[in-house]
Amino acid sequence: MKWVVLLIFSSAYYNSVFSQYAFNIPAKESSRMYSYGEIWVEVSGKLALCSHSEKGSIILTVGGGKAPYTFKWNTNETTQNRSNLNAGTYTVWITDADGRVHQEKIIIQPPFPLLLNPVEKKDASCGSGMDGYAKISVKIGRNDYEKDSPPYKVTWSNGLKDVWEADNLAPGTYTVLVEDKYNCSVSVSFEIKSGSEGIAATETIEQPSCQSGSTGKISLNVSGGQPPFTYKWNTGATSKDLNGLVPGTYQVQIQDSKGCSLQKSFSISAPSSIEVGTQLLQPSCQGNSDGRIEIIPAGGKAPYSYLWNTGHTQSKLQNLTSGTYSVKITDATGCSVEKQVILQNQSALELKVVETRPASCAGGSDGGISLELKGAKGTYTVKWSDGNSTQLQRKDLKSGTYTIEVIDESGCKVSTTVQLQDATSLQARIETALDVDCASGKVTGKAWVSIQGGKEPYAISWNPGDKNAREINFDKSGILKVAVKDASGCTLETEARVEFPVVSNQGARLDFQYRKLSISNDPEVLIQEEVLFESEISPEFIAWEWEFGDGKKSVEKDPVHIFEKPGSYEVTLKGYDIFGCSSIERNTIQVSIPTELVVIPNAFTPNGDGLNDSFIPVLKGVSSFTLEVFNTWGEKIFITTSLESKGWDGTYRGQLSPPGNYLYRLTYITPDGTAQSKSGGITLIR
Structure with missing residues (x-):
């Protein structure tokens, strides 16, 4: 098989200028950066594929020139960054705001196989042995073909790193991961077997008790291997279990009938004695409950439990007064120790009054107070309520109440109050x-x-x-x-x-008037009507009294009175000045029984001469009424319900009504509460 190695080239130009730069393939995807004069580009992303199913990506960081930049790729894309890319060469032209152009070529490396040779291995001799061996090697990989490549990264499942061989392997399954310079990886798993079943041993250890230091025990439970087993302890013992052990380290070699062996080590610890430390805060003052005890145990075996003579079960006691406190501390093994703590007040102040000497004369300043202080801690300060001394003895004092407060170094305070009397008050x-x-x-x-x-x-x-x-x-x-x-x-x-007066109230004015409070067209005072008496009293008078002639009185300046029976009453107003001299003013008021009287005129002449200028009925003993006036067509042209109304003046909507006949309707309430109604005609004469 023949593998082709692709190279990456990059160039930049401005108008007719062209520059070419060489570079090394980076150790990581995002580690190369180029400088092209005024425009520079940093390329990162995923620039190599590990498999045909993967896609690459290109991230551009652009600087220099003049922003903003525009981008044009050989694939006609115009975005700055690219993703979901297949292997291949990608060219981008970057143009800044001044028209400078920079060309950048980026190669996405195609997948390159990473193959391992078969694992060379040697099984462990025993199931409990650790003499297995394994070797890993690369058959073909990218790092072997690309110049200046870093070493492969090798990671073993047992924690080894960047080594190709491992020995002292126990039986079991192992996995090794190998990664090339682009973090493309391949792994292999293998098993180190054992020639025979390994020996396994579990132990049960009893530590020595706090009462005896030689009561430790080690009991073994052995499985696997090929019985029978032999035991060899570092103490020389050949038994499976050990008893009566003192603190120390015990090692045993267990061997089966095939010669496979297992070594184990055990520790017997002596129960450490419990050391008790304390942190104390003594109560500040006598009677104060601000003391604190905190027990700080060391040694033994945590956790610890506590039992105080107060019944509390925590390590810290707070809000304590002075006294003796004891606690029993027990550790997890049952070992215990007792501790006694004594709290004492930092100070027990007592301030005693030894002598008081009153002033010889009332208002004098030759009195004295002597005090005695006991139980202070360190230096103390004395404060008097008058702020004039810091001593326990005072002289040249006036009579009065003095409070003395003493504070010592611990912040405790005591105070007393002394009443210093006059000898005989004048x-x-x-x-x-x-x-x-x-x-x-x-x-x-x-x-x-x-x-x-x-x-x-x-x-x-x-x-x-x-x-x-x-x-x-x-x-x-x-x-x-x-x-x-x-x-x-x-x-x-x-x-x-x-204060001496210039004159008495001789000739001072005293007078009063009266009026009805209810609105009525009847000037007479009627029974059950509220009558307001308004006084005119000179400032010389400081008190006054009314007598209404019906046996009732009032001390109000302007009283309201109701007469319940008809008759003639003499009302008297009496005024008193600051010397007790009085003046009297009298007035007679006639009170009548209300009688109904309704008189309705049949004509009126609204000519402004002051005589019969309006149409209004004469009403007496009427508490309320309604007067309505209509023209001959039945149109209402006037209405009033006011007892103070002057009546109809012969106009309608601001215009003079023509002379002639008109109709009226009068509705009113009589003194006994009966509603009455009258109607008829009225003649307007002009």
Whole structure:
């Protein structure tokens, strides 16, 4: 058989310039790149076929020149990249935006056979032996015919790579994969047989217990080969099983009657002792439950189990107070160890009040507080609520409440609150009153000092005013001050603003009016009607009271009242000023029983003289009504339902109605709730 080797050529030209370049066949499909002056091309893709059923592909990476580029293939395709290609030569002309043309020839290699020679092999002597041998070789392949080709890649199923021969093979089936420079591959499988069935042995091992270090056991179960078997241990023993073993490595050679043998090694491990490490976080302060214990075991055999004296079964305990904690740790072999942990507070602060010294006088600053601190860790800081000291002893204090907080190095804190009292509190306040003669309007101001606490007798000094007087008079507005000194020398000053009126309310105006709240064409006040009393009261009056003459009263400024019976009532408004003086205003109101009255005129003269200028019925004791006016053709030309309406003025749609006769219809509700209706004629006279 004759094989043809194809070469790849590439050229580029611009107008009449032609260049030719030689290149080496790459080790991989996507590894060659060319530079052609101003336009360069990198060719990748699948440029060689492994079988006749495969298709190739060409991928072009273009640079240089001036984009965009156009492409023209010898197969009349105009795409940049090609796929689904058979073996052969493909030429592409690449033209940039300035008209430069680059020609590229790419060859898709045809399939090339990769054939292996028959496997040379030698079977293993025994089923348990590892003395088999195999050799692989290539009969014909692409790498042998193409210049500068890399070696074939060889991969064995047992893990060997890039070797053609393998020895020390155990019985079994093996596969070898051979690949050429284009990753085209062929594989071969073969079997290494054994001259006889191999020896197999499984073991059961019992490790020594934690109570005794010489109780290990190795028990063998042997199969395959040709019995009987002989055993040779590295300890010199020839029995199948071993007992009473101490920790160590034990090797045995098992041989059958045909001389085939198997070697195995076993390990007996001593149970390691359990070492217990701990990570502790001591509770910060006395009574706090922020301690933590974590057990960190080593040695033994995991997993471990835990049993605490608290009943918990995990390796870590949290939220612990101070105290003694014990735990039993047991490993997977049953070995156990106990551990005791003591937690102690980092600090146990105690702040005690040793002495309090109240101030000698109320408002004085000669009081004192002494404190004692115990159980602090390291240095500590003291904070007073007034922010004026960092010491445990204070003097020159005023009376009041003091909170002292102490924090030590561990962050624990303790606080206490001390109430520092005055020795005897001296209190004084100025009280005032005005004596008013309501008849004459004369006003006299009086002021006196009320004193509590301290020690009598008191020395009193007014400003302005007398000394050693409990009470003084004043006649103008201003500030009154008084100084009080008790028998102990404690002093107190207080002041008060007093207001002195210029005049009383003599001549102040007090008046009121009244009106009905319901809309009605009847001006009389009727029973069960709401009547609003509107007062006119001067600012001098600060309080007032109404008496309505029917036994009822009100303190509202503008009350609404309903009279339930007819009659004449005297309504009284009484006003009070800041001095307690009063003024009175009286008014009489007549309350009637509603009576029905309906009077309907038969003519009207809308001439603007103010007399009889509109048509409106006279209604009394009527709560609601509807008035309609019609012309002689029955057309409605006016309607009203308002008790305040002035009636029909003789117009219709803004135009004067002609004189003549018209019809009306009046519907109304009587005081007892009965609906009534009247109708008739009316004459319009102009």
